[in-house]
Amino acid sequence: xxxxxxxxxxxxxxxxxxxxxxxxxxxxxxxxxxxxxxxxxxxxxxxxxxxxxxxxxxxxxxxxxxxxxxxxxxxxxxxxxxxxxxxxxxxxxxxxxxxxxxxxxxxxxxxxxxxxxxxxxxxxxxxxxxxxxxxxxxxxxxxxxxxxxxxxxxxxxxxxxxxxxxxxxxxxxxxxxxxxxxxxxxxxxxxxxxxxxxxxxxxxxxxxxxxxxxxxxxxxxxxxxxxxxxxxxxxxxxxxxxxxxxxxxxxxxxxxxxxxxxxxxxxxxxxxxxxxxxxxxxxxxxxxxxxxxxxxxxxxxxxxxxxxxxxxxxxxxxxxxxxxxxxxxxxxxxxxxxxxxxxxxxxxxxxxxxxxxxxxxxxxxxxxxxxxxxxxxxxxxxxxxxxxxxxxxxxxxxxxxxxxxxxxxxxxxxxxxxxxxxxxxxxxx
Numbered sequence: 063x064x065x066x067x068x069x070x071x072x073x074x075x076x077x078x079x080x081x082x083x084x085x086x087x088x089x090x091x092x093x094x095x096x097x098x099x100x101x102x103x104x105x106x107x108x109x110x111x112x113x114x115x116x117x118x119x120x121x122x123x124x125x126x127x128x129x130x131x132x133x134x135x136x137x138x139x140x141x142x143x144x145x146x147x148x149x150x151x152x153x154x155x156x157x158x159x160x161x162x163x164x165x166x167x168x169x170x171x172x173x174x175x176x177x178x179x180x181x182x183x184x185x186x187x188x189x190x191x192x193x194x195x196x197x198x199x200x201x202x203x204x205x206x207x208x209x210x211x212x213x214x215x216x217x218x219x220x221x222x223x224x225x226x227x228x229x230x231x232x233x234x235x236x237x238x239x240x241x242x243x244x245x246x247x248x249x250x251x252x253x254x255x256x257x258x259x260x261x262x263x264x265x266x267x268x269x270x271x272x273x274x275x276x277x278x279x280x281x282x283x284x285x286x287x288x289x290x291x292x293x294x295x296x297x298x299x300x301x302x303x304x305x306x307x308x309x310x311x312x313x314x315x316x317x318x319x320x321x322x323x324x325x326x327x328x329x330x331x332x333x334x335x336x337x338x339x340x341x342x343x344x345x346x347x348x349x350x351x352x353x354x355x356x357x358x359x360x361x362x363x364x365x366x367x368x369x370x371x372x373x374x375x376x377x378x379x380x381x382x383x384x385x386x387x388x389x390x391x392x393x394x395x396x397x398x399x400x401x402x403x404x405x406x407x408x409x410x411x412x413x414x415x416x417x418x419x420x421x422x423x424x425x426x427x428x429x430x431x432x433x434x435x436x437x438x439x440x441x442x443x444x445x446x447x448x449x450x451x452x453x454x455x456x457x458x459x460x461x462x463x464x465x466x467x468x469x470x471x472x473x474x475x476x477x478x479x480x481x482x483x484x485x486x487x488x489x490x491x
Contacts, residue, residue: 104381104407106489109418115451115481118199118444122478125193125201132162132180133213134204135193137470137477139436139455140373144231145443147243148275149197154228154247158191160206160213163474172428174473185471189215189225194277205277217249217270217282224253224265226282229301229373232311233274238335245272246337248301248313249282255294258320264288264297267315269338285340286315286330286355295319298328298358303376305383305409309334312409313343314361314376314385324369324391326360329410346410362404362413367391376409377440377450379486383409386438386452386484389416398434398459401452405489417489422454422482425475432469433476434459449483456480 126136140156161179168176179185192205208214217226231247247270252262267286272279288297300315311332316325329346336342344351348359362370362385374387385404390397401422404415424433437455444451458469458476470477 106414106417107379107382107384107403107405107486108489109403109420109484110487112420112422112452112482112484114423115483118451118453118481119479121195121199121201122193123475126474126478127163127175129162131204133160133206133210135159135191135201136161136163136177137474138191139457139477139479140190140227140229141437141439141453141455141479142228142230143439143441143443144233144245146245146274147233151195151199151443152231152245152277153193153195153201154231155191155193156189156227158188158206158215159185159471159474159477160188160191160204161185168472170428170472172472174428174475177471177474184467187467188213189219190217190228192216192228192277207279216279217247220251220253220265224251225262226251226268228270230304230313232304232306232337234311234337235335238333240335243274244280245274245277246270247272248304248337250299250301251284259294263294264299264318267300271338281338283338283340285338285343291356295322298355300328300330302327302370302374303385305376305378306334307378307409311337312376313337314374314409316370316372316374318372319364322364322369323393323397324364325372326364327362327370327374327385327413328358329361330355330358331409361409361411364391368416371397371436373437373439375438375440375452377442379405379450382407384440384486385413385415386440388436388438389419392416398436401435401438401454403486414489420482420484422480424456425473427458427473427476428469429458429460432458432460446483449485452482452484453479454482 136159138155138158142154166173168174194203195201206213207216219225226249229248236242236244249268251266255263266284268284270282291297298315300313303314305312313330315328345355345358347357369391371388371390376385383406389400389402401420402416404413406413427433439453441451458466
């Protein structure tokens, strides 16, 4: 077979034609965004040390003990926070006590501050409240609903029964690209239940809009229906964590299967300015982002030694995503005593862990064997010196059927948040 003839002219023309072709392509194809640098430097992270932070713990204790007003916060759980544009911080609490705090001894003669209604009767539990702190971190104001003589929850109970628990919140544009900012608060809508569902049957994830700077409640939108799933144990409520990243909010949620030692974590994402728009939510199905929440797949599946508690938190640690949760699947009392963590290089995983063990201090209390720790929450706006601020809630969990109210009202320290400073380091292979 004859070989093709190649002349000097042909050889010389090739580089010139190639240059012209590449130049034309470069003009037609838009430049690709630079590769995300944090992907290259993401490393495993694990807690390596922690210490109690008395400053915020004592600030809330002083505020709760102050009887200048008796319609403000004296204790609560479900501790979440969001920094406001003017430097204040908005703290969100679920079940909340107001009322009056008395100095020790309590009626049992024990050395604890204790709580009554302002009239002297049994305190009434509100389903949620907000506390505003100054830029210096001093609690200054409690926001509730209802009237001056009968304060109720800031986020009103749903019509027909049930309640709303606020979880995470974000400051975002009122609409995409708008210069006006609002606060969006993720809410868990639950209705009364019994047995396994004594803390409520999941109904829906909702988003409330609050004005700035006044923090007036403008409205509540239902964004993710949970009640369409027949089995309550497979219903997912979103808002356990909400992390901003590159123009989106990644919203983590969890299920609550009865009889399982640990829950699974799920993930949704929403463009900035559209948290209250149910049509803007996308859900991770294990391979793609899609619009149907019932097709969501766990990003961290509970089972064996893995899983999350009913409340957990996610924070960025440099390029790494770090999740803190109670060590629920560890067995024994670890689920109400010990915090552990997982890490990932992306919100959808894979998540590695569990890593590390944090056993936070608990108040002494009249019956220390029944004092539980739960709901670890990161407050990244207060990160200092590389140590993230982590809150946790405290409660009294006695034998089945024994109410906790006499205990938490007999010692107000049993129903107030406490705080840790947690440092992390690269995880060992």
